[in-house]
Amino acid sequence: MATAQLAPSSPGPSTPIARPGRESTAAWPLLDRLCFWLCWAAALGLCAIAVAIVLYMFVKGVGFLKLSMLTQSPKPSLLQKQSGGFSDPLVGTFVITAIGTALAVPIGTAIAVWLSEHARPRWAARAVESALEMLAGVPSVVLALFGLLAFSQGFLGFLSESSAAGHVTGTSFLTAGITMGVLALPLVVAANYEALSLLPARLREASHALGKTRLTTIRHVLLPSIRPATATGAVLGMGRIIGDTAIITILLGGAINNEPAGGFLGLLRGTGATLTSYVYYQSPAGEGNSHEKAFAAAFVLLLIVLMLNAIVTQISSDRPLVRRGMWRAMEWDLPWTR
Amino acid sequence: MAALGMRRPRANAAARSDKRAEWMLGALAVGVLALIALMVVTVAIKAWPSFSHNGLAWFGSGAEPDASMRAMRENMPLPGHSIYYFRAWPLLWGTIVTTIPAVLIALVVSTFSAVFLTEFAPDAVRRVVEPVVRLLAGVPSIVYGLVGFVALAPWIEHNFISNARKQSVIQVVQLNGNNLSTGAVILAVMILPIMVAITMNALAVVPSSWKEGSAALGVNRWRTIWRVSLRTARPAIVAGMILATARALGEAVMLDLVAGSRDFNANPLDGTTFLFEPVRPLAATIFQESGGLNIGVLSHTLYAIAAVLLVSATMLSFAGWAAKRSMSRYGVT
Numbered sequence: 001m002a003t004a005q006l007a008p009s010s011p012g013p014s015t016p017i018a019r020p021g022r023e024s025t026a027a028w029p030l031l032d033r034l035c036f037w038l039c040w041a042a043a044l045g046l047c048a049i050a051v052a053i054v055l056y057m058f059v060k061g062v063g064f065l066k067l068s069m070l071t072q073s074p075k076p077s078l079l080q081k082q083s084g085g086f087s088d089p090l091v092g093t094f095v096i097t098a099i100g101t102a103l104a105v106p107i108g109t110a111i112a113v114w115l116s117e118h119a120r121p122r123w124a125a126r127a128v129e130s131a132l133e134m135l136a137g138v139p140s141v142v143l144a145l146f147g148l149l150a151f152s153q154g155f156l157g158f159l160s161e162s163s164a165a166g167h168v169t170g171t172s173f174l175t176a177g178i179t180m181g182v183l184a185l186p187l188v189v190a191a192n193y194e195a196l197s198l199l200p201a202r203l204r205e206a207s208h209a210l211g212k213t214r215l216t217t218i219r220h221v222l223l224p225s226i227r228p229a230t231a232t233g234a235v236l237g238m239g240r241i242i243g244d245t246a247i248i249t250i251l252l253g254g255a256i257n258n259e260p261a262g263g264f265l266g267l268l269r270g271t272g273a274t275l276t277s278y279v280y281y282q283s284p285a286g287e288g289n290s291h292e293k294a295f296a297a298a299f300v301l302l303l304i305v306l307m308l309n310a311i312v313t314q315i316s317s318d319r320p321l322v323r324r325g326m327w328r329a330m331e332w333d334l335p336w337t338r
Numbered sequence: 339m340a341a342l343g344m345r346r347p348r349a350n351a352a353a354r355s356d357k358r359a360e361w362m363l364g365a366l367a368v369g370v371l372a373l374i375a376l377m378v379v380t381v382a383i384k385a386w387p388s389f390s391h392n393g394l395a396w397f398g399s400g401a402e403p404d405a406s407m408r409a410m411r412e413n414m415p416l417p418g419h420s421i422y423y424f425r426a427w428p429l430l431w432g433t434i435v436t437t438i439p440a441v442l443i444a445l446v447v448s449t450f451s452a453v454f455l456t457e458f459a460p461d462a463v464r465r466v467v468e469p470v471v472r473l474l475a476g477v478p479s480i481v482y483g484l485v486g487f488v489a490l491a492p493w494i495e496h497n498f499i500s501n502a503r504k505q506s507v508i509q510v511v512q513l514n515g516n517n518l519s520t521g522a523v524i525l526a527v528m529i530l531p532i533m534v535a536i537t538m539n540a541l542a543v544v545p546s547s548w549k550e551g552s553a554a555l556g557v558n559r560w561r562t563i564w565r566v567s568l569r570t571a572r573p574a575i576v577a578g579m580i581l582a583t584a585r586a587l588g589e590a591v592m593l594d595l596v597a598g599s600r601d602f603n604a605n606p607l608d609g610t611t612f613l614f615e616p617v618r619p620l621a622a623t624i625f626q627e628s629g630g631l632n633i634g635v636l637s638h639t640l641y642a643i644a645a646v647l648l649v650s651a652t653m654l655s656f657a658g659w660a661a662k663r664s665m666s667r668y669g670v671t
Binding site for chain 1 (some may be wrong): 352355356360363364365366368370371373374376377380381384401414417444446447450451454455457458459465467469470471472473474475476477478479480481482483484485487488489517527530534543558559561564581584585588589590591592595600621625626627628631640641644647651652654655656659
């Protein structure tokens with residue numbers, strides 16, 4: 001077997017002639033050819049699964065999706081098929097994503113900047129890196145439990161409602177949003193840190209040579225250079241937030257309507273629903289009995305996620321469909337500066 | 339500068355502002371560190387009563403977890419036991435029996451897919467397949483759960499679970515399409531993109547001189563990949579497996595919908611019927627019982643389960659990170 005491999009096969013009258021260029025697989029042993037076909041099968045199978053999921057949701061969801069569903073709130077009714085829509089969960093998803101991203105992106109960028117620019121003392125930098133790795137691996141249910149524990153404490157009661165006996169519920173858009181921010185943090189930090197570490201040292205050196213302080217360098221030179229990576233991190237974080245159900249179920253209550261608490265920022269301090277929890281409660285496993293609405297909402301959710309994915313691909317691609325102007329990283333690698 | 343005797347007030351101000359910025363950013367980073375440490379400590383504190391009342395037998399088997407939890411909810415302890423009584427083995431077994439097959443399936447499929455995407459794919463095909471595989475990573479788990487519950491489970495029930503099979507275990511459990519196989523298969527699809535991405539990165543940085551040397555010796559492309567590229571990428575594949583396992587451990591929603599949501603101790607002695615028995619992993623248990631978090635004893639038990647998840651996910655994350663770091667020694671990644 002070994003000698004047959006080392007000696008090149010000479011084309012005889014029965015062996016196929018290999019064309020110049022790519023090595024033809026026709027002359028390979030059967031096992032190798034099987035593995036080659038398995039590679040093709042695995043990749044195309046994955047594609048088929050992804051397309052099948054999207055198509056299935058499309059077929060099932062579009063049939064039940066009406067424009068009125070996007071604008072009406074959920075209404076309890078015996079005629080589940082005709083009543084109500086999911087405007088409340090849609091608003092809920094938007095609010096949660098906004099809060100989570102507004103927390104995760106600035107804090108994550110700041111942490112990434114600290115890790116790449118300062119990172120002193122050494123033990124602190126190593127500890128923060130380990131903590132972020134750990135946070136990336138923590139299941140979202142555990143994060144939700146911790147969030148519930150933290151926000152049920154008395155001094156954080158302003159973030160959610162309290163019952164008449166003074167017992168803080170800890171469930172509201174604010175608490176769920178903050179927990180989502182913690183969930184998305186590692187993604188944002190990783191994207192920014194990777195981009196910052198790929199920036200050439202001459203950028204910083206040139207800026208210091210011009211007499212600029214560290215802070216100015218960061219604000220005006222480094223951060224604009226990594227804009228695509230910051231955007232990618234933000235969109236990845238948004239994708240993770242939008243798709244999470246466990247935190248919503250535990251920290252936002254089981255309602256399917258948004259119920260604002262009274263007073264200032266009522267909506268944010270009240271409980272509500274998002275698309276994910278709405279799908280869960282309407283699905284056959286939840287309490288509702290309307291598969292149709294679950295499918296419609298799940299289809300809208302999938303569309304949102306697909307859009308976010310397309311945005312990420314566009315940001316990091318070399319041939320974008322839309323001119324990106326100021327969103328392109330500044331071109332430090334101009335040919336004549338190399 | 340001091341030797342020249344020059345004093346520049348502006349430089350001192352700049353240095354001060356730099357110091358301020360450094361302290362502020364550092365405080366933020368250490369704040370996150372403190373938050374995570376706080377999380378570990380508070381979950382451990384809340385979980386302690388359950389562990390202290392049950393001891394190491396917490397991990398063993400005994401009464402069914404559902405029965406114990408119902409006893410806690412109704413404040414009626416099971417006869418002969420305290421109210422904290424809990425035996426988590428069926429849940430642990432459910433976790434093991436869905437995670438390990440999922441990781442194995444994902445290992446095989448992801449390795450072949452990554453090899454295809456880096457070595458065999460024509461450019462046009464790669465430009466289409468890569469974003470599609472990345473798309474799989476972004477699909478929310480509730481959508482996977484819905485599709486699995488409504489599409490895959492009935493198919494499995496129709497094709498694999500005959501009436502005879504159902505009758506054979508009818509006294510103990512009812513079989514339907516929601517079982518550990520369905521859960522393992524969908525879990526494999528969910529963790530595939532992670533492994534594909536890591537393996538692709540590692541295969542892309544194998545030095546081309548190694549591959550060219552192998553080709554110069556007359557070895558065909560597949561053997562080169564198998565013997566040279568994949569062997570070089572082995573640490574990356576291991577790291578990918580570890581990270582994928584951590585992801586699989588944390589999957590609650592999809593497995594709650596699809597893997598049966600009954601805390602049944604799937605019995606391998608049942609032969610192939612074992613593959614179609616319902617299970618409920620740890621994370622799915624927390625998710626399902628999350629309504630009972632305000633009941634004292636039940637919440638301690640749920641936090642104990644969360645503590646187990648936290649410890650295993652942390653250990654796996656560290657192992658994956660260590661594996662990735664050891665790879666950088668060889669210049670890979």
